Amino acid sequence: xxxxxxxxxxxxxxxxxxxxxxxxxxxxxxxxxxxxxxxxxxxxxxxxxxxxxxxxxxxxxxxxxxxxxxxxxxxxxxxxxxxxxxxxxxxxxxxxxxxxxxxxxxxxxxxxxxxxxxxxxxxxxxxxxxxxxxxxxxxxxxxxxxxxxxxxxxxxxxxxxxxxxxxxxxxxxxxxxxxxxxxxxxxxxxxxxxxxxxxxxxxxxxxxxxxxxxxxxxxxxxxxxxxxxxxxxxxxxxxxxxxxxxxxxxxxxxxxxxxxxxxxxxxxxxxxxxxxxxxxxxxxxxxxxxxxxxxxxxxxxxxxxxxxxxxx
Amino acid sequence: xxxxxxxxxxxxxxxxxxxxxxxxxxxxxxxxxxxxxxxxxxxxxxxxxxxxxxxxxxxxxxxxxxxxxxxxxxxxxxxxxxxxxxxxx
Numbered sequence: 366x367x368x369x370x371x372x373x374x375x376x377x378x379x380x381x382x383x384x385x386x387x388x389x390x391x392x393x394x395x396x397x398x399x400x401x402x403x404x405x406x407x408x409x410x411x412x413x414x415x416x417x418x419x420x421x422x423x424x425x426x427x428x429x430x431x432x433x434x435x436x437x438x439x440x441x442x443x444x445x446x447x448x449x450x451x452x453x454x455x456x457x458x459x460x461x462x463x464x465x466x467x468x469x470x471x472x473x474x475x476x477x478x479x480x481x482x483x484x485x486x487x488x489x490x491x492x493x494x495x496x497x498x499x500x501x502x503x504x505x506x507x508x509x510x511x512x513x514x515x516x517x518x519x520x521x522x523x524x525x526x527x528x529x530x531x532x533x534x535x536x537x538x539x540x541x542x543x544x545x546x547x548x549x550x551x552x553x554x555x556x557x558x559x560x561x562x563x564x565x566x567x568x569x570x571x572x573x574x575x576x577x578x579x580x581x582x583x584x585x586x587x588x589x590x591x592x593x594x595x596x597x598x599x600x601x602x603x604x605x606x607x608x609x610x611x612x613x614x615x616x617x618x619x620x621x622x623x624x625x626x627x628x629x630x631x632x633x634x635x636x637x638x639x640x641x642x643x644x645x646x647x648x649x650x651x652x653x654x655x656x657x658x659x660x661x662x663x664x665x666x667x668x669x670x671x672x673x674x675x676x677x
Numbered sequence: 678x679x680x681x682x683x684x685x686x687x688x689x690x691x692x693x694x695x696x697x698x699x700x701x702x703x704x705x706x707x708x709x710x711x712x713x714x715x716x717x718x719x720x721x722x723x724x725x726x727x728x729x730x731x732x733x734x735x736x737x738x739x740x741x742x743x744x745x746x747x748x749x750x751x752x753x754x755x756x757x758x759x760x761x762x763x764x765x766x
Contacts, residue, residue: 366710366713366714402720402723405720405724406720406723406724406727409695409720409721409724410724410727410728410731412727412731414723414727418727418730418736418738419723419727421738421739422723422726422738422745425738425742425743425745425746426746607718634719635746636719636722636723636746637712637718637719637722637749638710638712638713638749639749642710642712642713642749646713
């Protein structure tokens with residue numbers, strides 16, 4: 366792999382990652398992933414893998430409770446800051462170590478411990494009702510969270526009226542919504558994975574910005590169409606590691622370069638390489654980043670997400 | 678600790694079993710990245726882990742601990758996995 370990182374900007378924010386900790390991900394989520402993996406491995410090796418062993422392998426990647434490993438990897442990659450995303454799976458799935466309230470507190474602590482390195486986007490399943498809305502408001506006003514993270518495959522539409530109180534808080538506080546798009550653990554409802562579902566909410570809340578997570582990789586045409594047509598819709602490139610980097614040409618040639626945001630989705634691709642390797646892969650010679658203007662590179666790596674969060 | 682040429686050959690063969698067709702003709706070399714130079718995806722890496730366990734009767738996940746997340750190149754496989762197998766063989 367030949368790298369040319371002469372275009373590397375001065376400041377980099379990884380705008381899509383998670384705390385690699387079992388405290389924030391229910392075992393049921395990983396069990397679904399394991400079942401899918403087991404089938405793929407069986408097809409490749411003609412041997413049925415031990416499901417418990419496979420689950421252990423995945424869970425072993427989720428023991429960085431205080432983010433020390435993440436911070437080390439960010440340092441090695443010269444990634445200055447990161448946005449920690451906390452979706453709420455606790456309503457849809459059983460087996461969470463913590464309640465969503467405790468998860469908020471845990472992320473607040475991480476933010477307090479590393480105020481110059483992290484931002485937090487967090488969400489609450491709308492079916493928790495008013496308590497959930499209050500918790501989100503507390504997260505923003507008291508804990509300093511900078512965005513709402515929503516996960517519609519948990520079983521709700523992003524345009525469901527029950528989401529609107531959350532968007533009203535985002536509107537008042539001038540912070541963005543980041544929404545999961547596309548495939549996920551098979552324990553979820555994939556009919557809620559489509560980006561088109563956000564369109565009504567994006568129309569009703571024209572002054573709230575929506576980021577379609579994985580939009581450069583999943584439902585790419587729909588995501589590009591939404592980002593091209595709606596002023597308040599953006600996309601991130603997280604999970605780009607699944608495909609050759611040249612695939613990103615699809616999104617970087619559509620006149621929406623000011624709306625594309627860098628993110629790695631740590632720790633999902635941990636087995637494929639360090640954060641440094643994941644970042645370096647974007648500087649390969651066939652990467653579309655080499656065709657961008659300096660300001661576009663800068664916007665991609667930090668400018669756009671800073672603009673959306675309202676930070677200097 | 679260096680490993681025997683036989684074990685090195687066996688490990689390289691096991692790696693090449695999960696290398697996609699388009700990369701099969703790549704000449705093995707320690708500095709090659711498993712994912713970026715050899716096109717091995719996450720699922721193939723997990724398959725590789727299990728094939729090592731099956732072939733040598735070890736439990737890489739338990740026995741390597743956090744070190745399993747330091748395996749990114751052919752050389753890492755030879756050094757880290759090779760050393761473990763040499764010890765238990």
